Amino acid sequence: MDTPRPGRTAASDADFVVVANRLPLHLDTTDLDAPRWRRSPGGLVSALEPILRTRRGAWAGWAGTVTGGAHPALPDQDTRMHPVPLTEDEYRDYYEGFSNATLWPLFHDAVVPPDFDQSWWHSYLGVNQRFAQHAAALAGPGATVWVQDYQLMLVPAMLRALRPDVRIGFFLHIPFPPPELFLQLPWRSQIVDGLLGADLIGFQLPGGAENFLQLVRRLRRGEDVSRAPHASVLGRVLLRDREVRVGAFPISVDAAGLEDLARSEPVRERTRQIRRQLGERRRIMLGVDRLDYTKGIDQRLRAFEGLLAAGRATAQDTVLVQIATPSRERIGHYRRQRARIEARVGQINGAFGQVGQVPVHYLHTTVDRSELAALYGAADVMLVTPLRDGMNLVAKEFVAARPDLGGSLVLSEFAGAAQELTRALLVNPHHPVEFQDVMAAALGQDETEGRRRMRDLRHHVRERDVHHWAHSFLAVLHGGSGSVPSGPGATPQTADVA
Incomplete structure (x- = not known):
């Protein structure tokens, strides 16, 4: 399978890159003879689209079809849509398997028992590496890359290894479980290490952020983990060469x-x-x-x-x-x-x-x-x-x-x-x-x-709409530099900046 080479390419000019499991497009197959790409509705797209437009933005994600399936070319638009390919086996093992039969139930209080399958983990590892390579190839010098959700928790560290010059944010859209549950995961240390590749890790609620900080204390005893409640930021993890901030940013709607x-x-x-x-x-x-x-x-x-x-x-x-x-x-x-x-x-x-x-x-x-x-x-x-x-x-x-x-x-x-x-x-x-x-x-x-x-x-x-959510997260990620452009409906942020 073709993957971009690590590092910059001629196309590495995006100032702001969103990395998510799916592109904000879906293939409408109502007419099987002429399938068409349509924009997927949703708060995430509404919140990030104005920023993507004003900052030479790019969005990397799966296009919804497995490798080998014919589909029309992606449409030209202000935001560059960059498809990350998946095979049928990867869709089964990375997405249906590890993401949704291991992580999803584990993170939702084990409402049903999670399955721990080594082959699923290897697929998750490989697909996350591919997403990181695509993001590295898209991002311009010093770009901001915002990684979304539980399917891509290894990407921050992988991307940092490829592109130490970029600023990396990660946001988890689902609950983060208490340590007692998370520690059941055989690959718990690798997931935590992956997340700590980010400069800012965002959770929906303070409880999720606190769970993560407690987990880091237990798994990485040599690290300095401190509570530093200041608006949205609840704590910091001091690594050897940098600081990772951890906070709560409740998402909303348009x-x-x-x-x-x-x-x-x-x-x-x-x-x-x-x-x-x-x-x-x-x-x-x-x-x-x-x-x-x-x-x-x-x-x-x-x-x-x-x-x-x-x-x-x-x-x-x-x-x-x-x-x-x-x-x-x-x-x-x-x-x-x-x-x-x-x-x-x-x-x-x-x-x-x-x-x-x-x-x-x-x-x-x-x-x-x-x-x-x-x-x-x-x-x-x-x-x-x-x-x-x-x-x-x-x-x-x-x-x-x-x-x-x-x-x-x-x-x-x-x-x-x-x-x-x-x-x-x-x-x-x-x-x-x-x-x-x-x-x-x-x-x-x-x-x-x-x-x-x-x-x-x-x-x-x-x-506190979806624009408030996006701008408060990005303002903290940028350390209150004021470099985050305002979009329609955005509320100017000062109080949420750490």
Whole structure:
């Protein structure tokens, strides 16, 4: 497989390089005879695009097709899109295997037991090296490289070995587990060494940053690890030749963009249509999740079934719409999860539904951004109840998409967002009776109280949107140099600079 040579090439002119598992594009194969690249929606793209445009930016990531698969050329645009190739075997072992059957469950409190497979680790090692080589070839002298998430935790050290001149940031989008869990990983020292290649390591919450600092103290006893709480930075690791800062930077959403979309007439009309289709007088509860065992969909359905069984809700007055986006369906845990959920939906509808009215509408599909905004607008109650989540942006999306101040947010206390969205109705999804009570409280919430809560939630999400997240991280990475350009919607940062 072709990989760029370490060091600089003639194309090494990017001032700012994003390295992520995926490019911000996906191949639309609706027309099999003429597949087309389309921009993938998402907060990360919205936050980084203005910076990429103004700083000769480049984005390195997998294009979503395995080596040998024919696809059209990537489109010309302001940001250079640089595909990193994967073979079918690498996709199976690096992505489905080590990333999502080892690291993902381990980092989510081992909700299911992680698998430790030596061949998966070797694939992860090789693919991370390839990503590092591509980033090294893209970056100009003294460039900033921002590495994203758990699939690429070895890249910072590998990149530093190739390009010691660049400034490296790393951000973990999922939870970082306590040391007692992480230490189960046979390759624990290599992962920590990989992360310490960065100048700044960012986590969603202070707890994740503290877990990492404790882990470094245990694994690298010769290093000076100090707590240095100052705004977003919580600690420092002093290596022989440099300092690594560790901090918390809660990610968010493009609040202004979502609000504009929610206010648009096509979305408003679609919201009205959804309410007519489901029944104008019925209360609509909504869940939107990837089909993943960490999202708590099973527990949510059981709690709703309990409400119906107790007569606290009926198919005539309440409906639950559950969107379950397909995810990692070749992995056994995910296939079994889908089968369990679909069986339970059938059981609930069979027991409590009637002709023309079922209590659960279940869609195993991907929903586009406009349809999602319309669903948010139609919902009386939004259920965001994961068993464990680094942040969960669905909660923040729902808040941003409700400029009418309507709707109630039921939020798991085990979602990272619960530490910020404290005016939501918080719930322990493991406690079925409490879950039912909170659902019932949300359905019966006083309108004035609901609007007051939503106003507070919206103030937080609008003030700390995805642009705030990106600029606060980059300001700390650059030591408060002020060299990070402002993008649309960005909030000038001073307080978050270490």
